[in-house]
Amino acid sequence: MTKFTFILLLSTFALALSSCRKDIPEEPVPELAFTVPAHFPNPVYNFSNNPVTIDGFELGRRLFYDTRLSLDNTVSCASCHRQGAAFSDAGFPLSQGVGGVFGDRNSIALQNLAWNPAFMWDGGVNHIEISSFAAIVHPKELNIDFAVLLERLRGIGEYQLLFEKAFGSPGIDDQRFFYAMTQFTGLMISASSKYDDYLKGTTSLTVQETTGKALFEQNCASCHAGVLFTDFSYRNNGLDSEFTDLGRKGITNNPDDLGKFRVPSLRNVALTAPYMHDGRFANLDQVLNHYVSGIQQSATLDPNLAQGIGLNASERAAIIAFLHTLTDTKFTQHSRFSNPF
């Protein structure tokens, strides 16, 4: 029994005791804890400073789905991070923020964030707790000054109660906001795909998926590495020879980082189209074709891709079949992460 579960049981017991006098039936308290899947590496973030509680998680969930987090009350985090698309913006190369303005980059899937050493396509954000800050204040996203947002939330009675419930005393401030948000987003763990079941030995892959897995490991896994399907590095994968988006160089100012972007996880990749930092590829066929015959040369191109990747049509189809085994509908349909409004 985890310590957290134990605390929950205790509090359930206390509730039961306190309600003895009246015969009000208690709703069962659902278990909630940050649990590292057995086949995952150690996370970067482990909630040691921000213990997960149901009230904290539910507050974060509400904030995530609340359009009042944007300047004109039209856009929430969930507007561009949709659960059914593994919290990416299903179908949209770029996403629309306040006023219908399009953002600069494709909305990246939100999953297994507690394992990320950095956030955003260029890794500019260095900590999960502040990962929502950039989107909230960005003029092309939620477009609201953070101090103004906190004042707004302080004026909403519902949030006064929810923050007090989550943190044990009245008050709404930066840290509490980000802690609650992190309890929600940090628990978005995707580890229940067919591939995960295969790793556990509870299911087997088809012949085509098995072929695709071998081809993937041979040709793709040096970057899309390990059980998280990313090595978290920044690479130029040959999309362009000239760069309108500086990528990682915009953060480091290092010329060697020009046109480099984070290697994204491929978990749920079949649900997160379109692809690349600018959403230029509509489907996985286009992505595979790019690696086979579309590589553009430039000074910072990843050396592994200089010659492209040689794959025939059936090999490409096998890889795509394998990638579909990374789809985790238990995660993308779990009621815990759905819209509470």
Add this chain to the structure above:
Amino acid sequence: MLFAVLFSCKKNPTEPDLGLPKTKDIQISLKHVWCGADNAFALNQDLFHPITEETFNFTTCKYYLSNFQFRKTDGTWWSHPFSYNLVAVSQSNVSTFVLPEVPFGTYDSVRFLIGIDSAKNVSGAQAGDLAPSNGMFWSWSSGYIMIKLEGSSPQADFNNFSFHIGGFMDSDNSNTTRWKTISLTATPFTVSGQNNPKLKLFVDLANTWNSGNLVSEVNSIHSASTRAHYMADLFMTAFLLEGVE
């Protein structure tokens, strides 16, 4: 019951307070001036720089001082365990903040970091003076802005200036934070049960510009550029001892 008795004993004013820590909250006072101690710095007012002959009209002057340390007369340094202070000039040109629980003693030197140490830059969500809602934290490239100076100048492009100096990583030479040491040898600083210790500094903001840093040449910095490093070096020279109480 026994605990209650013990507890109430402590409250008795006639008992010696042997268990109490020998510390005192001290006050840091910063008097913002422009070209000398007699000229008050003010927001929304034309300030002429006699060396560069440029005119500045500030709308924002905010910066961080952190990691205060005091040198005892035996030469060892005492480090404040948690001192992060946002200074924001507003109506008055004097800003003050409290450093809690400084041990009793006599100190002959003080030093502090202008800006925020690298550890706090990578530690996630903070509260109080370090809260992002203070407008001193970059969202797109995480890290604290250590100095924010904004306003207008007829010499500047588009008649305005915006200097956001920050950066904390030694690895890519982006660390613009600076340690400032101020000697208190001539006026030793005593913290005791008897006094209300106050350390008073001048901050001469005109020092941030000179013939090598003209607002007509550079009126905007939003990263840890070479010029940002130079401005951080100049800003460091703004701090001078006014006196101690």
